[in-house]
Amino acid sequence: MSAAPSQITILIPDPDEMMFVAGDNEANIDRIEREFGVKVVSRGAELRISGDASAVARVGDLVGAMRTLSSRDQSLRKPQLERLIEDAKDAPIGTPSELREVVATTVRGKRISPQSANQRTYVEAIRRYDLVFAIGPAGTGKSYLAVAMGVAALRDRRVSRLILTRPAVEAGERLGFLPGDITEKIDPYLRPLYDALYELMPPERFARAQERGEIEVAPLAFMRGRTLNEAFIILDEAQNTTPQQMKMFLTRLGFGSQAVVTGDVTQIDLAGDRSGLVVAREILRDVQGIGFVDFDDRDVVRHELVARIVRAYDRFEKGGAAK
DSSP: OOEEEEEHHHHHHHHHHHHHHHHHHHHHHHHHHHHHHHHEEETTTEEEEEEHHHHHHHHHHHHHHHHHHHHHTOOOOHHHHHHHHHHHHOOOOOOOHHHHHHOOTTOOOOEOOSSOOOOHHHHHHHHOOSSSEEOTTSSSSSSHHHHHHHHHHHHTTSSSSEEEEOOOOOSOOOOGGGSSHHHHHHHHHHHHHHHHHHHOOOOHHHHHHHTTEEEEEEEEGGGGTTBBEEEEEEEEEEEGGGGHHHHHTTTBOOTTEEEEEEEEEEEOOOOOOHHHHHHHHHHTOOOEEEEEEOOOOGGSSOHHHHHHHHHHHHHHHHHHHOO
């Protein structure tokens, strides 16, 4: 008995990206149809894939990997396509619910999806609300998932810009002693955001998006006085904002925009001021249209030692507070 037929539709708004996936005279589509026994139809901004459910799922993953590699300066070479096809054949097939959870695909073809209940709540909150706060320890995927969601939103033309920002607060170091001009001094603070972007976009594609103003990575101070329309905005390390900076950032939100604010209230580097993230949670907790997601050590997706370290510090700090 054969499996029930299945169909998925992938939206590819960028004509050049669709051309990259389909290939010259749809040569890539022909190759994929022969290899997986599916029917692939390219029509406008839609790519429709139909056939056996498992084959459709594999081809969906394959198209995701192809899109991640897409570059307007070149076509997909045959050896690259063959390697991606072999990877798609060997990859485990996700259930329909797992496939719905896929947020993005890395430049190496790896699916990015939530790994814990809190991460799933987080992704759903980003899809539902225009403003989401994610609060929890390091390594829980707060920033990475937000960047992945932002890249997907930009790729699918749901927004026209992706803006990533964080406060340039010194974590026990002196900013003035760093070499270079102000841009070079600030760049190390933004490096974690660049690292996430480079995993999700080829460097040349990222560079072009920056040149066109589609992606902006900048310190929080550069947001003052602006209205950010049709943008996906991420404020990282928000525990190091002052209440005034947090209010300034939240009031930048314009029409057609959404914002994600991430932070860890156990790693506040401010000298004297209360954390703007802590104050915002107190003030905005019951405001309609805003989502709050709290993470804990069970959500840590880095090296297993990180979760143990987080738990050890939590025990130590709670013990110290009790004395």
